[in-house]
Amino acid sequence: MMSRCFKVFLLSSMLTATVWSQEPEAVVDSRISAGWETFGVSPAPECSDQQLVRRLYLDLAGRIPTPQERSSYVDDPDLDKRTQLVDRLLASDDHIQHLTDMFDTLLMGRGSPGEYAQRRQHQWLTWLSKAFRENRAWNAIVADILLARPESTEDRGVVWFLYERHNDHQSIAEAIAPAFFGIRIECAQCHDHMLATEIEQAHYWGLVAFFNRSTNQDTSSGPRIAESAIGGFSEFANLEGTTTPNLLTFFGATPVNESRPDGDTKQEDSSDLYVPAGLESDPRVPIFSRRERFVHEVVSDHPLIAQAFVNRIWAMLMG
DSSP, X not given: OHHHHHHHHHHHHHOOGGGTTSOHHHHHXXXXXXXXXXXXXXXXXXXXXXXXXXXXXXXXXXXXXXXXXXXXXXXXXXXXXXXXXXXXXXXXXXXXXXXXXXXXXXXHOSOOHHHHHHHHHTTHHHHHHXXXXXXXXXXXXXXXXXXXXXXXXGGGGGGHHHHTXXXXXXXXXXXXXXXXXXXXXXXXXXXXXXXXXXXXXXXHHHHHHHHTTEEEXXXXXXXXXXXXXXXXXXXXXXXXXXXXXXXXXXXXXXXXXXXXXXXXXXXXXXXXXXXXXXXXXXXXXXXXXXXHHIIIIIITTOHHXXXXXXXXXXXXXXX
């Protein structure tokens, strides 16, 4: 997971098509070398086997090597032993558990012992571990988390990212922006961002609007995220008191078109606005689903999804 996603997203988000014929490692190395030359940096000398084996276990397995693992690596005369160790660690259960622990914290926060117990009880950690074990692409993982519609009972834990935030739609928006797009939008709640001026107040409330029809629902199959086909229309005011309709929009994406009721027209909910869910006991699905539109029209191909992921992995590996 770490190996494939890191290489694929680094290339897709940073490099042009002219380099796709090269191995990802060669491309990354060439870019780093070019940076050294540009900034007049002398690289540090290659680390020793004793240093490397410790770093690899910490970064990929989340622990230091045992004395036996350390000596086995250091004493191995094979010239390709570094690559072999990386491959073994990436295929190990320790690596899957390390990724699960790291991304649980990145996506959900550290949480209390009770919250962590609920994540385990309601299969969030199991689902996250399964996604990494299956070596799924990160953009597909993000889409499933935000759509929150499990296709089987085995995947029921996918709803927990939204469910744990207890219908607090501003909290949901403020969690989504940094976790998946690598930006913070809280400062744009009352006005356009004063430092990052490209982040507008409309982006904050637009992200809230994509999720404000969604509510927690407990079913016979466990927690789910229901969604209404109506409502959720509002206006937001800036510091001067000027009000603006809250549209389905977000930073760096084309606004999603949605018809709005006129004036005081009251919307009526009805069954013909929905289709059945994939699982019998799950909440029905709106034909026009704001959450689904966000996943398909905003998340899909948004450049910050890849960039934020690369930055996360780079920080985990490089500090």
